[in-house]
Amino acid sequence: MTAAALSDILSSARVVALPLRTRFRGITVREAVLFEGPEGWTEFSPFVEYDDAEAAAWLAAAVDFAWAPTPAPLRTSVWVNATVPAVEADRVADVLDRFPGCRTAKVKVAEPGGTIAEDAARVAAVRRYLGPEGRIRVDANGLWNVDEAEHAVHAFADCDLEYIEQPCASVAELAELRRRIKYMGVPVAADESVRKVADPLAVARAGAVDVLVLKVQPLGGIRSALRIATEAGLPVVVSSALESSVGISMGTFLAGALPELEYDCGLATVSLFEADVTAEPLVPRDGMLPVSRVAPDPALLAAHEASADRREWWLERVGRCHALLSGGVAGTHYSDDR
Template identity: 40%
Template sequence: MDVALEPVTHRLRTPLRTSYGEVTERGMYELTITTADGITGRGEAAPLEPYDGVPLDVVGAALERYAEVLSNDRGRTGPQLLDACREVADLPQALAAVDLALWDAAGVRAGRPICELLTDDPLDAVPVNATIGATDRASAAEAAAAAAEAGFECVKVKVGVGDDVARVAAVRRAVGDAVAVRLDANGAWTVDEAVDAIEALAADGALELVEEPVSGIAELRAVRERVPVRIAMDETVAVHGAIASAAADAVCLKVSRAGGISALLAQAALVRATGAEAYVASTFDGPLGIAAALHCAAALKVELPCGLATLGMFEGGGAVDAGLVVRHGRLMVPTGPGLL
């Protein structure tokens, strides 16, 4: 198996301010494998250190070691190769690139999109939310109005970063009652702060859900017991695993954090077994990561809007060129063989 590794950097059109810091660019690696019979598969490793604590250079070093394993595949199956890479370095963000590349090659070989390899009847489009990153009221309202005009049925607003109440109220006025408002605090608050903030933010109208208002199983459960709003888990999954989903109404799953398509599907099964609802998002991944998450969501028939409409936040876009197009608030699932 031939292996190629390429560093890629995507710059955001506008810096995104979150409770864990400001994101201005996304560094990642693209992994390309070519099998002995000439089939090519591509994958992506997209750590986001302020979010998941994993430095890009650590992922690059793991991928270099994986390349040696893949180059000497000795006829091993995809799962066997993934296990061999895991023995070298058990790093989900790096393993995701290998898993995606192997799935991509499998789809190309079969002449079918990956979602059709995962289930017999996948969705042909997945509902997605628009992300409102602006931290001032006027810009947030303008972005929200544009999202509503484009057909999005859900907007997600980052909170825990400033004048949340006024900004969320401005967004709500801009989109009207027909568009759901979701909040994402990225674990910014303590339990008491979260309860007070959610009560204030919900006073002006309904909230679809609040992602990661606090971090930790006990903390999420405590908030959930005290507020009349659905609570979703995100970053806590990385620390405690998907079994922690019993402390939330919904769980946000991510391909990079899970370690690829195979691992995300296993996490989704566990989440659903606990009675929580699973949905899929990205950490501002590139086209390959978004496509992989989209195929997962299509195969899982996810009903909650997913956080996958983020490629347009990069300079130069790339969503249309990659065939990842949002229409009326839904991201169309690629129909070609493999990921894209």
């Protein structure tokens, strides 16, 4: 990790709580720590249920983005996909209206308590909205077994999926599903099997997937994610971890630095928020986001400041994660100095 004293991080740290338009990943408010370094503002926002060892990689990424120059971008803007939470089919159009110009949609499926029939209706509604030329990917967050995932792929067959993301939890299950559905021409993508394991390349070496989903914060930073992409030798999708525009800007620089970017990026999730920390949020225009840094607006930082107890909770977490990084622990994957 690029060196940064804890005092330097805390001196500018602001903790914000941003409301979401729709429940997403079980939450209605997204909390984050924003702080400023020599290169600009950055974000630390691991989900609250993650332990310190996993969250430390998020801090490594945040510090690297604020203290080290970014790799030279190969493009000035990136195509992005719309994201459709697990809403009822009749609400799909309202969600997609918030993603102007996006030609691709990622649809959340396998919501606990939901059914494949409900998922299929949601996916079909997205297909009707996008038309025959639109691209649809679905994301199950590893919640199906192989049989359930195979059944779901058949249920979505009429909607011409671009790929299915993390349909099952384990590498062995992904490999088995990929074998079963290969004749259908639906690629399998990995997300959690890249960012929540000790070896992010294991799923690629096993031949279990066709596409890797890369999220810059959990992977320890832009350079770490670039190395994973290079060594995996598979097409990649750059996606968000439900960040504010400050965190999304980190993802745009990863996407901008990739030599090849075949798939639209999952970086348009600011459109799922009711509020942001900048007056010019990174939301899609003509289906694209610029590769650019974002500085928060002081008035918006104040308006969305977290409560005192939540601020204390987050700053203590920053301190614990910084101590882990200083001791050479950088989560469950590559650290920036490997």
